[in-house]
Amino acid sequence: MERLMNREFAKSEAAEDKTTCQEAFMKRLTLIVAAMLAFASLSFARDNAKAEQERLQNASTVMQEVLNISEDIPRDLLDKAPCVIVMPSVIKGAFIVGGSYGHGTMVCRTGRDFTGPWGKPAMMVLEGGSVGFQLGGQANDYVFLVMNSRGVDSLQHSKVKLGADASVAAGPVGRAAAVDTDAAFRAEILTYSRSRGVFAGVSLEGSTLRPDNEANRDLYGRSVSAAEIVNGSEVEMPEAAHDLIALLQRTSPRITTS
Numbered sequence: 001m002e003r004l005m006n007r008e009f010a011k012s013e014a015a016e017d018k019t020t021c022q023e024a025f026m027k028r029l030t031l032i033v034a035a036m037l038a039f040a041s042l043s044f045a046r047d048n049a050k051a052e053q054e055r056l057q058n059a060s061t062v063m064q065e066v067l068n069i070s071e072d073i074p075r076d077l078l079d080k081a082p083c084v085i086v087m088p089s090v091i092k093g094a095f096i097v098g099g100s101y102g103h104g105t106m107v108c109r110t111g112r113d114f115t116g117p118w119g120k121p122a123m124m125v126l127e128g129g130s131v132g133f134q135l136g137g138q139a140n141d142y143v144f145l146v147m148n149s150r151g152v153d154s155l156q157h158s159k160v161k162l163g164a165d166a167s168v169a170a171g172p173v174g175r176a177a178a179v180d181t182d183a184a185f186r187a188e189i190l191t192y193s194r195s196r197g198v199f200a201g202v203s204l205e206g207s208t209l210r211p212d213n214e215a216n217r218d219l220y221g222r223s224v225s226a227a228e229i230v231n232g233s234e235v236e237m238p239e240a241a242h243d244l245i246a247l248l249q250r251t252s253p254r255i256t257t258s
Contacts, residue, residue, distance in 0.1 A: 052219040053240035056121060058088035059105050060244035062141045066194060067251055071174045073192060077145060079256045081190075082114035082152050083107065083230075084248065085144035085209070087126050089194075102126045103212060104142070105241075107248060108152060108230045114255050118248045120233075121241045122226035123215035124155070128162075128207025141194040142202075144209070145171060151188035155209055156227040162189065163205030170203050 063086050066072055078084070087104030106124045110116035126142065146152050154160045162168040171190035193202035211226035220235045229235065237245070 049218050049221070052123060052215050053238060055088065055103060055123070055215075056105055056219075056238060056240040056244060059086035059121075060241075060247060062086055062088050062194070063143070063244060064247055066141070066143055066192070067247070073143065073145070074172060074174065075252070076256075077147075077171065077190065078252045079254075081145040081147055081252075082109050082149060082255065083146035083155070085124055085142075085146065085155075086244075087124075087142035087144075089141045102142070103215060105244075106146075106155065106226070106230075107241075107244065108146075109255055110232060114149070114152075117253070118245050120229050120235065120237050121219075121244070122156075122229040123212040123219060124226075125210050125212045125215075126204075126207060127210070128204060140202075142204075143192040143194075145190040145192075146188065147190060148188055152230070154188075156211065156225075156230055159208050159210035161206070161208045162191070168203070168205055 063084070083106055085104060085106045087102045102125070104124050104126065105121040107118055107121050108114065110119040146155065151160075151166050154166055160166045166188045167186060168189045168191055169187035171192045173192070191202055191204045213223070213225065216226065216229065217223050219238055220229075222235075224233055224235055
């Protein structure tokens with residue numbers, strides 16, 4: 001009887017040890033999986049932030065090249081614009097074509113009535129039926145001048161359909177261009193496109209612009225809206241934006257209202 005009891009006790013202990021080992025293994029496995037997921041999440045976030053930083057650098061390159069050609073954006077118009085939006089092309093990896101959409105950035109002047117220096121960038125999305133195929137089927141760089149506070153307010157908060165929610169017109173080009181046209185005075189947004197080195201005003205009626213909330217979160221490391229960025233939220237200026245901001249500040253240091 002005693003031997004039988006000892007055998008049963010030994011079996012019970014062995015079963016308990018096996019259960020304990022299995023539980024310990026599952027705990028370790030759970031911790032390993034959690035650590036791997038956390039690492040993957042951090043890596044993914046870093047990759048996304050890097051993509052937005054590259055997009056800002058590409059936007060700076062596009063703006064620099066556009067301002068250095070003879071038939072560029074009339075400086076009088078740029079001086080009247082509270083905000084500028086730049087959508088770099090697919091060649092730089094920042095503009096996705098294939099139905100319709102691309103990513104870029106909006107930079108606005110700071111201060112009351114936009115009388116201050118250029119501020120931090122808010123990331124934007126351009127969507128539309130034929131975006132990217134406006135000139136000869138090529139992917140383009142796009143530049144938008146937002147010409148008044150109503151246009152700025154709309155773009156900060158919601159999706160704006162060009163030509164419906166905000167008036168839009170192809171922008172005039174060249175230093176000698178007449179900037180007192182009806183389009184320049186009446187449109188809330190002036191649009192420009194560059195393809196194969198040709199820079200011109202282009203109509204994008206029917207396309208939409210909206211804040212890219214995910215890209216802003218990736219760029220700034222926390223959830224922050226376009227309105228908060230434009231209105232001076234306490235977020236740090238991204239290092240990748242310095243060249244673009246400095247370029248705009250040199251080219252058009254202050255807004256003019258006349």
